[in-house]
Amino acid sequence: MNLADSEEMAAHLLARGYVPTENLEEADLALINTCTIRDHAEHKALSFLGRLRKWKRENPSRIIIFAGCAAQRLGNRLKKTFPYLDLVSGAKEIDRFAELLDHSGLFSTNPAEPNPATQSVTGYVTIMRGCNFACSYCIVPSVRGPVHCLPSQQILRQAAQKAAEGYPEIVLLGQTVNAWQEEGKTFADLLNEVSALPGVERVRFVSPHPAFITPQFLAAVENNPKIARHIHLPVQSGSTKVLQEMKRGYSRETLLEKLDALKERGFAISTDIIVGFPTETPQDFEQTLSLVERVHFSAAYCFKYSPRQGTPAAQMQLHTEKTLEERLDILLNKVKGLAESAYRVQIGKPVQILMESPNKGRTSDNFWAKTKKSYPVGSMVNSIVEDVDDTLLLTRD
Ligand code: SF4
Incomplete structure (x- = not known):
C-alpha cells in the first residue's frame, strides 16, 4: 500500500x-x-x-x-x-x-516534461482504501478510515494504462484488497476483468483478508492462470481463542480450511504472525507453532506484539519483554528454513517466469528464478526447475 x-x-x-x-x-x-x-x-x-x-x-x-x-x-x-x-x-x-x-507555494505550477519511468515489470493500481475490521491491536482503521472501494471503470482504465505503458504484471492494492466490491461485481470478477486486458500477463493482489477467501474467489482463480499462484495472507495467530480476542473474524478451523483450499489450487502462501498478544497463553502459542508446522508457509514474517495507543489491546496487561523475546525466538527458529524448503520442492516442476532482468524473474508462485539464457525484461519464459541455489530456482530453459 x-x-x-x-x-x-x-x-x-x-x-x-x-x-x-x-x-x-x-x-x-x-x-x-x-x-x-x-x-x-x-x-x-x-x-x-x-x-x-x-x-x-x-x-x-x-x-x-x-x-x-x-x-x-x-x-x-x-x-x-x-x-x-x-x-x-x-x-x-x-x-x-x-x-x-x-x-x-513551494512548487512551480507549470507542468514539466514527464520523466521516463524507471524500468520495472510491475504496475500498481489501488482498488480500495481503508478497513472495516476492528482488530483489537490495530491502528489502521483509525488512520486510514473505513473501506472506500474505487469504481471498477477507473480501476480498469488505470490497469489498461499501466499495461500499455509496458507493465505486464498488475498488482491490485488495498488494505483488505479482497473486500473490494461494487454493485453486481465481486473481487473475483474484477481479477478476471483486469487479467483479460490487453498486455496484462499476470495479476497479483495485496493485502487480502482470510474472511474474503470465498468459494467464488477460489473458482475464479482456479480457471484463470493469469492470477498469480501466490498469496500473502496474514494469519496472525494459530489459536482460535487469541484470534477471537484479536477480533480477526475467523477461527483456526476456518482458517485451515481456506489455507488448504488455496494450497490445493497451487498457491504458495506467505504470512504475518504476531507473537505475545497480551492474552496469549503458552498453549495458545503452541497452537501457532503447530499451525506453522501444518501449513508449510513459503515465508512467515513474525513480529512481537507492539501496543498501539488508542487500540483496545493497548489497555491489556502486556507480557514481559523476556517472554516476548523467548516466544519470538522459538517461532523464528520454526520458520527458519521455510523459504529454502519451499524452493527445494520446486525442483522438477514447470514454471512460468516473468523476467525482471535479462537472467532473473519471478514465477507465478513468487519464487525467484534464474535462467541460463538471456531474455527481454517483461517477457514470459516457460521452463523447468533443474536445481536450487539457496532461494533461487535454476531453470533448464
Ligand atoms: S489488521 Fe488488517 S484487517 Fe485488522 S483492522 Fe488492521 S488493517 Fe484491518
Whole structure:
C-alpha cells in the first residue's frame, strides 16, 4: 500500500520536474512516506526526520514532506517538534496530494516534461482504501478510515494504462484488497476483468483478508492462470481463542480450511504472525507453532506484539519483554528454513517466469528464478526447475 501511495505521490512530483534519487546529498526534496502499524516503524520515520534537520540547514531551499499513516496520526503536531518540516500529508489525503503541493507555494505550477519511468515489470493500481475490521491491536482503521472501494471503470482504465505503458504484471492494492466490491461485481470478477486486458500477463493482489477467501474467489482463480499462484495472507495467530480476542473474524478451523483450499489450487502462501498478544497463553502459542508446522508457509514474517495507543489491546496487561523475546525466538527458529524448503520442492516442476532482468524473474508462485539464457525484461519464459541455489530456482530453459 505504501509503495503504491509513494508511486502516486512521486508521480505528482515528477510532473513538477523532479527526478528520483536515492542519494540524499543530491536531492532537492525528501518525501518520507510513513507506516504506523508498529511503534518501531513510526519511531524510525521520526528519527529519520530528525536527522534531516542538518540536511535542511545546509540548504534551506530543500523541501521536506512527511506523508502517510504516521503523518495522519500525528498531524500538524509534527511541525512543532520539527519546525523545518515543509508539508504534512496524511494517508487519507493522498487523493488531494496534488492540490496540497499547488497550495503550498513551494512548487512551480507549470507542468514539466514527464520523466521516463524507471524500468520495472510491475504496475500498481489501488482498488480500495481503508478497513472495516476492528482488530483489537490495530491502528489502521483509525488512520486510514473505513473501506472506500474505487469504481471498477477507473480501476480498469488505470490497469489498461499501466499495461500499455509496458507493465505486464498488475498488482491490485488495498488494505483488505479482497473486500473490494461494487454493485453486481465481486473481487473475483474484477481479477478476471483486469487479467483479460490487453498486455496484462499476470495479476497479483495485496493485502487480502482470510474472511474474503470465498468459494467464488477460489473458482475464479482456479480457471484463470493469469492470477498469480501466490498469496500473502496474514494469519496472525494459530489459536482460535487469541484470534477471537484479536477480533480477526475467523477461527483456526476456518482458517485451515481456506489455507488448504488455496494450497490445493497451487498457491504458495506467505504470512504475518504476531507473537505475545497480551492474552496469549503458552498453549495458545503452541497452537501457532503447530499451525506453522501444518501449513508449510513459503515465508512467515513474525513480529512481537507492539501496543498501539488508542487500540483496545493497548489497555491489556502486556507480557514481559523476556517472554516476548523467548516466544519470538522459538517461532523464528520454526520458520527458519521455510523459504529454502519451499524452493527445494520446486525442483522438477514447470514454471512460468516473468523476467525482471535479462537472467532473473519471478514465477507465478513468487519464487525467484534464474535462467541460463538471456531474455527481454517483461517477457514470459516457460521452463523447468533443474536445481536450487539457496532461494533461487535454476531453470533448464
Ligand atoms: S484487517 Fe485488522 S489488521 Fe488488517 S488493517 Fe484491518 S483492522 Fe488492521
